[in-house]
Amino acid sequence: MNLLLADDEPLMLQILKAYFVKEGFQVFLAEDGEAALNLFYNNQIDLAVLDWMMPGHSGVEVCREIKRTSRAKVLLLTAKGESDDEFVALKAGADDYLRKPFDSRILLLRVKKLLQLSSKIIVGELTVDLEGQKVYRRGVDVGATHKEFELTKVLAMNKGQIVTRKILLDQVWGFDYFGEERTVDTHIRRLREKIGEDSIKTYRGMGYCLEDQNE
Numbered sequence: 001m002n003l004l005l006a007d008d009e010p011l012m013l014q015i016l017k018a019y020f021v022k023e024g025f026q027v028f029l030a031e032d033g034e035a036a037l038n039l040f041y042n043n044q045i046d047l048a049v050l051d052w053m054m055p056g057h058s059g060v061e062v063c064r065e066i067k068r069t070s071r072a073k074v075l076l077l078t079a080k081g082e083s084d085d086e087f088v089a090l091k092a093g094a095d096d097y098l099r100k101p102f103d104s105r106i107l108l109l110r111v112k113k114l115l116q117l118s119s120k121i122i123v124g125e126l127t128v129d130l131e132g133q134k135v136y137r138r139g140v141d142v143g144a145t146h147k148e149f150e151l152t153k154v155l156a157m158n159k160g161q162i163v164t165r166k167i168l169l170d171q172v173w174g175f176d177y178f179g180e181e182r183t184v185d186t187h188i189r190r191l192r193e194k195i196g197e198d199s200i201k202t203y204r205g206m207g208y209c210l211e212d213q214n215e
Contacts, residue, residue, distance in 0.1 A: 026167060074094045
């Protein structure tokens with residue numbers, strides 16, 4: 001899932017990015033409304049989390065444009081406390097609204113609810129149990145290691161989309177990993193042995209994609 005985070009507080013952006021990347025999202029960051037719209041126009045965004053007060057274009061203005069041209073979900077953040085703010089946000093097309101300060105866990109739950117992400121992701125014969133951290137094929141636990149589970153989770157959350165090695169390294173091994181990118185290939189090969197050789201397709205020079213063989 002592609003998530004756009006827009007806020008004029010760089011520290012806030014980095015904290016939220018780390019939180020969502022850990023959950024398997026691909027995250028795009030913007031520090032003002034114009035940058036947010038540029039990212040939206042040039043990427044397939046599933047959900048945008050927008051700060052209300054931003055330079056250039058406000059979160060409400062960005063929300064209106066996103067809703068005018070796409071079906072992406074929008075959640076507005078604000079430190080404002082006026083009673084009619086929620087009305088203004090929803091009238092602009094926002095799907096949800098959250099006041100600052102907020103608990104990051106609450107934001108994550110709101111985002112998952114908007115994207116209709118349950119505790120399990122089903123892709124063809126595979127079931128990824130996010131809470132139990134297990135991968136099942138035809139109802140049988142494949143015995144995935146921690147890294148294999150994390151790889152499957154990221155690929156499942158981006159079902160049908162090509163995920164690059166760089167993104168997999170960042171989201172599974174962490175931003176501070178400095179080893180070989182080929183370690184991804186090794187883990188993918190072992191994962192295929194457990195979930196089926198044809199489940200994960202290789203796109204040379206691009207990355208990997210988990211596809212539903214029944215679609």
